[in-house]
Amino acid sequence: MTDHLQKEVKRETGEGTDLWRVILAPTIWAVHFLVCYVAAAIYCEKAGRMADLLPVRLIVGTATFIALAGLAAVFISLWKVRGLSSVNDDYNYAGNTPEERHRFLSHVALMLCVLSGVAILYAAFPALVLEVCR
């Protein structure tokens, strides 16, 4: 058991522990959330209770499309790290090397990416159903 832990696996997945890479997906989620809610709030305040929600629904649709495209790009770049490493034991982080930290953070970021995707879809759902401001 112990020699398995100590064996350092040589992999070329890159280095770096840039936190921006980790929170890029949640940031897209946050911006999407703000765009949707602020757009709806301002529009409905100006247009009144009975106003048709169509403009807001279009904004939400566009924002969702852009956000999901952004997430897809992030996802692909993160998946590459995983693709490079999954030939070996992808979950082995015992060596405490820069490469492992990089791979671990990429794994976390990948999961955040999936979470953000789900959250963005949920935030956009009401735009499919609601038709007027009130």
Added chain:
Amino acid sequence: MHDTKPEITISFGPCLPIAAMGLLLSGCVGRQSALAPAGHDAEQISNLFWVMTAGVSIIWALVLGTALAATLGLFKNPTRLTPNILIVGGGVVFPTVILGILLIFGLRLLPNWQSEPDRLQIHVHGEQWWWRVAYRAPDQIEPVISANEIHLPAGQAVEFVLTSADVIHSFWIPSIGGKLDMIPGRTTRLLLEATRPGVYRGVCAEYCGTSHAKMAFAVVVHEPKEFNAWLEDRTSDPNIGTDDPGRKIFLSSGCAACHRIRGLTEIGSVGPDLSHIGSRRTIGAGIAENTPKNLARWITDPAQMKPAVQMPAYRALPPEDIAAIARFLSNLN
């Protein structure tokens, strides 16, 4: 590695709360229960409750069953794949899909505010610790003012216009529908449709001060014809006995500074409208049965029945005078 099965004893102690809950649930019938629906929304809420209870029971059994099976070592040959499938399938895909279904289902339950036909509007204004009520039918110019009791026609959607005078209150008739906050400076709207005639109970569902728990109201659902007759009757003045001794004492004791009685005194608006108080089921915002005895008790010292109440005590009045006022009020309808 050797394989010893851990010793696990199962006690049935935890089942006691479940048995107790069965007893409690038998209390969920009656005039203030979301599980004994008498309205369109309450039916949806109660259905949702049962569907979700069944759903979470199944999920609970699955999760704990799996945990128990794992602890007892019943999974013989777990492969590398099994945990991955469990984590991605059970931890990501399953909740996402289930929550997504619930979200769409919930959104579809929202009332259709798009068409705005002429409906009966009931304006309810929350105030520490009672309710102003004003009815306005589509063809009506002057609203009908009342308090602390709400009458509804069965089978018709009614629009509640909710406001508050002081702090946040929440308007809730559990048997008929969901609750909605009354927020100072804002107007909120609630669409409710009662389906079953009967007498129900509504409450304030947001802590609003000392006597929050004593801020309730009776709800009377009529057949539509009966409701129209009731509303028609309320557009005219109550029958006031001109030679009723209580009437004079009511006026001379200063009650009129705060209370309105149509056709007698219309200046006071601090307290509830008393025009047809004799026909209401309760007094003091749903806290006591409407009897001459309770009315006398209330007038003598309202704070004894409702702490911090905004009405002064009339302990100084002779009991016969108070009884006379109480009789006078009981006859107003």
